Amino acid sequence: MSHINKFLLLCLTAIGAAARDDFNVLHHLGGNGQWFQGPAITGISSDVPSGCTIDQAAFLSRHGSRYPDSSAYNQWTNLSSRIHASKLTVLDKRLAFLSTWEPVLDYPDQQIAQISTTGYKELYDMGATYRLRYPDLYAYNTDFTVWSNYYSSSPRVRDSARLFARGFLGPNATELGSIFALNSSDPRSFMNSLAPSDLCPAYADNGGSPQIDIWNSIYLPPIQRRLNRLIRGFQFTQTDVSIIPYLCGFETQIIGSTSPWCSIFTEHEIFQYEYAQDLRYWYGTGLGTDIEKYMMVPVLDGLVQQFVDGPNTTYTNSDGSKFVPPRLIASFSNDGQINQLAAAIGVFDKQSPLPANKILRDRLFVSSNFVTMRGTIGLERLSCAEKVDGDRTYVRIRLNEVVYPVAACQSGPGKSCPLRQYQQLVKKKLKVAGNFSKICNVTNPAIPAGQNSANFFTDVSLPFATLVKP
Ligand SMILES: *[C@@H]1O[C@H](CO)[C@@H](O)[C@H](O)[C@H]1NC(C)=O
Ligand SMILES: *[C@@H]1O[C@H](CO)[C@@H](O)[C@H](O)[C@H]1NC(C)=O
Ligand SMILES: *[C@@H]1O[C@H](CO)[C@@H](O)[C@H](O)[C@H]1NC(C)=O
Ligand SMILES: *[C@@H]1O[C@H](CO)[C@@H](O)[C@H](O)[C@H]1NC(C)=O
Ligand SMILES: *[C@@H]1O[C@H](CO)[C@@H](O)[C@H](O)[C@H]1NC(C)=O
Ligand SMILES: *[C@@H]1O[C@H](CO)[C@@H](O)[C@H](O)[C@H]1NC(C)=O
Numbered sequence: 001m002s003h004i005n006k007f008l009l010l011c012l013t014a015i016g017a018a019a020r021d022d023f024n025v026l027h028h029l030g031g032n033g034q035w036f037q038g039p040a041i042t043g044i045s046s047d048v049p050s051g052c053t054i055d056q057a058a059f060l061s062r063h064g065s066r067y068p069d070s071s072a073y074n075q076w077t078n079l080s081s082r083i084h085a086s087k088l089t090v091l092d093k094r095l096a097f098l099s100t101w102e103p104v105l106d107y108p109d110q111q112i113a114q115i116s117t118t119g120y121k122e123l124y125d126m127g128a129t130y131r132l133r134y135p136d137l138y139a140y141n142t143d144f145t146v147w148s149n150y151y152s153s154s155p156r157v158r159d160s161a162r163l164f165a166r167g168f169l170g171p172n173a174t175e176l177g178s179i180f181a182l183n184s185s186d187p188r189s190f191m192n193s194l195a196p197s198d199l200c201p202a203y204a205d206n207g208g209s210p211q212i213d214i215w216n217s218i219y220l221p222p223i224q225r226r227l228n229r230l231i232r233g234f235q236f237t238q239t240d241v242s243i244i245p246y247l248c249g250f251e252t253q254i255i256g257s258t259s260p261w262c263s264i265f266t267e268h269e270i271f272q273y274e275y276a277q278d279l280r281y282w283y284g285t286g287l288g289t290d291i292e293k294y295m296m297v298p299v300l301d302g303l304v305q306q307f308v309d310g311p312n313t314t315y316t317n318s319d320g321s322k323f324v325p326p327r328l329i330a331s332f333s334n335d336g337q338i339n340q341l342a343a344a345i346g347v348f349d350k351q352s353p354l355p356a357n358k359i360l361r362d363r364l365f366v367s368s369n370f371v372t373m374r375g376t377i378g379l380e381r382l383s384c385a386e387k388v389d390g391d392r393t394y395v396r397i398r399l400n401e402v403v404y405p406v407a408a409c410q411s412g413p414g415k416s417c418p419l420r421q422y423q424q425l426v427k428k429k430l431k432v433a434g435n436f437s438k439i440c441n442v443t444n445p446a447i448p449a450g451q452n453s454a455n456f457f458t459d460v461s462l463p464f465a466t467l468v469k470p
Contacts, residue, residue, distance in 0.1 A: 023267050024036075025245070025248060025262045025265070025267075025270050026248075026249065026252060026262070027039070027368060028245075028270045028271060028273070028274040028368050029245050029246070029248065029249040029270075029273070029274070029277070029368060029372075030273075030274055030276075030277020030278065030280065030281070030367040030368050030371060031277060031280075031281070031335045031367060031371040031372065031373075031375075032245065032246045032249040032250065032277070033249045033368060033372045033373065034065045034118055034122065034249065034252070034253040034372065034373050034374075035064070035065070035122045035126075035372050035373055035374035035375065035400070036372065036400070037400060037401050037402070038369040038370060038399055038400035038401060038402040039369060039402070040402055041364070041366075041369070041402070042364075042402060042403060042404050042405065044402075044403040044404075044405065044414060044415050045403070045414065046398065046401060046402065046403050047414075048382070048414075049382065049384065049412075049413035049414035049416065050413070051384050051385035051386055051413060052382040052383060052384035052385070052386075052394070052413050052414070053136070053382070053383050053384075054134065054136075054137070054380045054381065054382060054383075055136070055137075055310075055311050055327065055381055055382075055383050056137070056306070056307055056310070056311040056327050056328075056329075056380075056381035057134055057137060057327070057328050057329070057378065057379065057380045057381065058303050058306070058307075058328070058329035058330075058331075058378070058379045058457075059130075059328075059329070059330060059331065059376050059377060059378040059379070060194070060296075060299075060331050060332070060333060060337065060338060060341055060376070060377050061126070061160070061164070061330075061331070061332050061333075061338075061374055061375065061376040061377075062332070062333065062334060062335050062337075062338045062371065062372070062373060062374055062375045062376070063115065063119070063156045063157045063159075063160040063332060063333075063334065063373070063374070064115050064116075064118070064119030064120070064122040064123045064126075064156075064160050064163065064373055064374045065115070065116050065118040065119035065122055065253040065254075065373040065374065066113065066114060066115050066116050066119055066156050066373065067105060067108075067111040067112055067113060067114055067115075067116050067250075067254060068105075068112065068113075068250055069112065069113050070112050070113070072243075072246070072250075073103065073105065073108060073112055075239070075243055076103040076243075076247065077103055079240055079243075080101060080102055080103055082234070083098055083099070083101060083234055086233050086234035087233045088231060088232065088233045088234035089231075089232045089233055090230060090231050090232075091229075091230045091231070091232070092230045094260070094263045094264060095227075095230055095231060095264070097260040098231075098234075101260075104251050104254050104255050105254070113154045113156060114155075114156055114159070115156050115159050115160060115163070116253055116254050117254075117256065118253035118254070118256060118373075119156075119160070119163075119253075119373065119374070120163055122373065122374040123160050123163035123164045123166075123167060123374065124163055124164075124166060124167035125167060126164055126167060126374060126376075127163070127164045127165060127166060127167020127168035127169070128167045128168065129167075130164075130168060130328065130330070131167075131168045131169075134327075134328050136327075137311075137326070137327040137328040138168075138326065138327065138328060141172060141176065142176065143176050143177075143178065144165065144168065144169055144176055144177055144178070144326055145177075145178045145179075145180065145325065145326050145460065146161045146164065146165050146177065146178070146179045146180075146330045146331070146332070146470075147161070147179070147180050147182065147194060147329075147330070147331040147332070147456065147457065148160070148161035148179055148180070148181050148182070148194065148331065148332040148333070148468075149181075149182055149184055149193065149194035149195045149332065149333040149334065149337070150181035150182060150183060150184075150466065150468075157194075157332050157333055157334060158179065158181045158332075158468060160332045160374070161179045161181075161330070161331075161332045161468075161470075162177075162179060162468065162469075162470040163470075164330060164332070165177035165179060165330075165470035166470050168330075169470065173470040174469050174470055177469060177470035178460075178467055178468075178469070179467070179468040179469070179470065180456070180460055180465040180466070180467060180468075181465065181466045181467075181468050182194050182195075182456060182462075182464060182465050183464040183465075183466070184196065184198040184199065184464075185198050185199065186463070186464035187199060187444055187446035187447045187448075188446075188448065188462070188463060188464055189456075189462070189464045190436070190437075190442070190447045190448060190451045191298040191436050191451050191452055191453070191454060192298070192451060192453075192454045192455060192456050192462070193454070193456065193464070194299070194331055194332070194333040194337060194456075195333055195334065195336075195337055196295045196296065196298060196299065196454075197285075197292070197295040197336065197337075197340070199440070199442070199444075199447060200291070200295065200436070200439075200440035200442070201440060201441050201442065201443065202291060202439065202440050202441040203291065203292055203295065203440065204292070205284045205285050205292060205336060206283070206284060207280055207284050208276075208279045208280035208281070208282070208283045208284045209283070210356075211279045211282075211283045211288070211354070211356035212276055212279040212280050212283065212356075214356040214357060215275065215276055215279055215356050215357070216238070216242065216276060218357060219269070219272040219273075219275075219276065220238050220241050220242055221238065223241050223265065223269050223272075224236055224237075224238055224241045227241065227264065242276075244261050244264050244265060245261075245265060245270060245273045247259065247261040248261040248262035248264075248265075253373070271359065272359065274366070274367075274368055275354075275359045275360075277367045277368065277371075278354060278363070278365060278366060278367050279354055279356065280367070281335075281339045281367045281371055282353075282354045282365060282367075283354075284336075284339070285336045285339045285340050285343070286339050286340070286342065286343045286348075286365075287343045287348055287349075287351065287353075287365075288353060288354065289343075291433075291439045291440070292340065293340060293343035293344070294340075294343075294344070294429070294433035294436075294439070295337070295340045296337055296340040296341040296343075296344045297344045297426065297429050297430050297433055298430070298436070298451075298452055298453045298454045299341070299454040300341060300344045300345065300426055301426050301427070301430055301452075301453045301454070302453050302454035302455055302456075302457060302458070303329065303379060303454075303457065304379075304395070304419075304422060304423050304426050305423070305453070306325065306329065306457060306458060307379070307381045307393070307395060307419055308419060308420075308423055311327045311381070312324065313325075315458040315459065316459075317459045317460055317461040318459050318461050318462060319461040321461065323458065323459070323460050325457055325458055329457055331457075335371050335375070338370065338371055338375050338376075338377060339367070339371055341377050342370060342371075342377060342399070344426070344429060345377065345379075345397055345406070346397075346406040346407055346408060346409065346417075346422075346425055346426075346429075347364070347397055347399070347404040347405065347406055347407060348364060348365050348407070349406075349407040349408060350407040350408075351363060351364050351365045351407075364404075369399060369400055369402070370399035370400050372400065375399075375400060376398075376399070376400055376401070377397070377398070377399055378397065378398040378399075378401075379395055379396070379397055379398075380395065380396045380397075380398065381393060381394070381395060381419065382394040382395070382396055382412070382413065382414075382416055384412070384413050386412070386413055388411060388412060388418040388421075389418065389420065391418060391419065391420055393418070393419040393420075394412035394413060394416035394417060394418055394419055395416060395417050395419050395422045396412075396414060396415075396416040396417075403415070405417075406422065406425065408425065409421050409422060409425060430452060430453070433452075435450070435452070436451070436452050437449050437450070437451075
C-alpha cells in the first residue's frame with residue numbers, strides 16, 4: 001500500500017468508515033434496505049438440480065421499496081428541525097451535510113407510505129426476471145392471476161402486485177392480469193388471507209422487545225458518544241442514532257444515489273444495527289415468539305396442498321365455477337408476513353435463539369437477507385427422475401433467490417425436501433399451533449370457528465377478494 005493510501009485509510013478509520021472493499025452498507029439494513037440478491041451463505045446452487053424440472057412455483061413477496069410511513073417521516077422532520085434550530089459545527093466533513101439536511105420527500109402528503117421509484121424498478125424487474133426464470137410455467141399472451149394483501153389506507157402491497165404483473169406480462173398486462181386483493185379484516189377471511197394476524201386479537205408484534213431494548217442499550221450509547229464528540233452546538237439523541245441506518249436505506253432508494261447518512265456508522269456499527277433488526281424480527285414475529293410465528297402456517301399449508309395436487313389441478317370456486325390456478329403462484333404482503341412465513345417454512349428450525357446481549361456470530365437468521373423491500377420467499381416444486389419412497393416430487397425454498405435447505409429435510413436433489421415429507425412437516429406445525437380461534441382469543445362471532453388452512457389461492461370467488469387490474 002502506498003503512503004498516500006495509508007494516509008487515506010487512516011483518515012477514513014478516524015471516523016471509522018468502512019474500509020473493506022466488499023462491504024456494502026445497503027446489504028446490512030434488515031428490513032430497511034432495498035432489494036438485493038441474497039448472499040450465497042448456504043452454498044447450494046440455485047440451478048435446477050440435474051434430472052429435475054420445476055413444474056410449479058409460488059412466492060410471497062414484501063412490497064417494493066417505498067417512502068416512509070408517517071411516523072418515520074415525523075422523526076425525520078423532527079430531527080431536521082432540531083438541527084436547523086441549532087448552530088451546529090462539525091469536526092468531520094462526513095457530517096458537513098447535516099447543516100443543510102432536509103428530508104428528501106418533495107410531496108410528503110402524496111408520497112408517504114407509497115411505493116417509491118426504486119420500488120417500481122424492483123417490481124418491474126422482478127416480473128420480467130420471474131417470467132424468464134420460469135418460461136414453462138406461463139404460456140404466451142394468456143391470463144395470469146396474482147394475489148395481494150390490501151389495506152385501503154395503504155395500497156402499496158396491491159400496487160406492488162400490479163407493477164410485478166406489468167413486468168411479468170408486458171404490454172398486454174391490463175387485459176391479461178387479474179389481481180385478487182384480499183381484505184384481511186373481513187371476518188370471513190380468518191386464517192385465509194395474506195395478513196392472517198389482522199383477525200387475531202392475541203397477536204402482538206412487540207417489535208422485538210424486551211430483547212431489542214437490551215441490545216439497543218448496549219450498542220447505541222458508544223455510537224452516540226463517538227458521533228457527538230464530532231459535533232458542536234448540537235447533540236444526537238439515542239433515538240436519532242438508532243435511525244441513521246434507516247435514513248441511509250430509505251434516502252438512498254428514494255433519491256437513487258447513496259445518502260450521506262450511509263457514511264456515518266462504521267462497518268462494525270452497521271453489523272450491530274443489523275443484529276438489532278434481527279432481534280426485532282426474531283422476537284417480534286419470528287421463531288422467538290409464542291403465537292406470532294404461527295400466523296402464516298395456514299397459508300403455507302394451503303400452498304403445499306396445491307403442490308401435492310400438482311400443477312394442472314382444476315378447483316371449484318365457492319360460486320361453483322371452475323378455476324385452474326397459475327403454475328406460478330405470485331403473492332404480495334408486508335414484512336411481518338414475510339417473517340412469519342420464514343418462521344413457518346422450516347429453514348430456521350435449527351437456529352439457536354438470538355441472545356440479547358451479544359451478536360450471535362455465523363447465524364443463519366439474518367433479516368437483511370430476506371426481509372428487505374421486495375424480500376421474497378419462494379417455493380419450487382421439483383419433478384425429478386430420482387425417487388424417494390416411490391415419489392418423484394420435491395420442494396425447494398429460496399430466500400431472496402438463494403436456496404435454503406429445510407433444516408430437518410434435505411434428502412432430495414440439491415438438498416430439496418421430498419414433497420410428502422414437507423407436507424408432514426407443515427401439518428405437524430399446524431398441529432403444534434393448535435386451534436387458531438383459541439390461540440388468538442377470538443371473540444368476534446362473525447369469525448368462523450375451526451378455519452385453520454387457507455384456500456384463497458384455489459378459490460377466486462371469495463367475498464373478501466376484490467379484483468384489480470394491473
Ligand atoms: C421532537 O420530538 C421530541 C420528542 O417527541 C419533542 O419533545 C420535540 O418537541 C420535537 N421537536 C421538534 C422541533 O419538533
Ligand atoms: C396483445 O394481445 C393481442 C390480442 O390477443 C395480441 O394480438 C397481441 O399480439 C398481444 N400483444 C403482445 C405484445 O403480445
Ligand atoms: C374490509 O372488511 C372490513 C370488515 O368487514 C370492512 O369494514 C371494510 O370496509 C372492508 N374493506 C374494504 C376495502 O372492502
Ligand atoms: C387470552 O384470553 C385469556 C382468557 O381470557 C387471557 O388470560 C389471556 O391473557 C389472553 N391472551 C392474550 C395473548 O390476549
Ligand atoms: C400441465 O399442463 C401442461 C400444459 O398443458 C403440460 O405441459 C404439463 O405436462 C402438465 N403437467 C403435469 C404435471 O401434468
Ligand atoms: C377451537 O376453539 C374455539 C374457541 O375456543 C372453540 O369454540 C372451538 O370449538 C374449537 N374447535 C375445536 C375443533 O377444538
